[in-house]
Amino acid sequence: MKRIAVVASGRGSNFQAVIDAIRNGKVPAECVALITDNPKAYALERAKMSGIPCRIIDYATFPSREVYERALLATMQDVNADLFVLAGYMRILGASIVKAFPGKMINIHPALLPAFTGLHAQRQAFQYGVKVSGCTVHFVDESLDGGPIILQQCVPVLETDDEDALAERILMHEHECLPEAIRLFCEDRLVIEGRKVRVL
């Protein structure tokens, strides 16, 4: 059974979707840790309710980004997971961390990459006026939201939408896509070939 660890900064609804998928047998994994940079993250409550160990690396308590990242890296190494799942981790991971876990880190992004990278992807899509957006699960490399794509789902933008309604609709799809990508990883069915991910 693969060991996975989730890295999250906030409410953790994607984390919850992963917990639920493991619990109901859809994902053959053990969640060995929740790692967060935010001591107020609601994700911590979710971890506690499910008996998942928490590691808080409180960004605010470090003198610099470098020192914070060193602590985060040490924690990730200590957790010793086969896969790190970024699920609403709201910071950019430094190169030293990305390099330490090649092919072992995935991220969920609330847009159809390569469109609308970075923060507030749903707002970017809504303001741009696209008729279709969606979500993407991808491997993490040193680029911003640019690693090899594992799965995507399309989500229509409706005439009646505002930014929140669109974000909510996308989120429902994230909750399907992320556990599915983790399942494929845990079944050893993802092969990275350059920019592409082959799903066996």
Ligand code: GRF
């Ligand atoms: C999600 O939209 C995710 O795609 C983005 O941040 C949000 C996190 O939501 N990276 P939650 O914390 O999983 O509820």
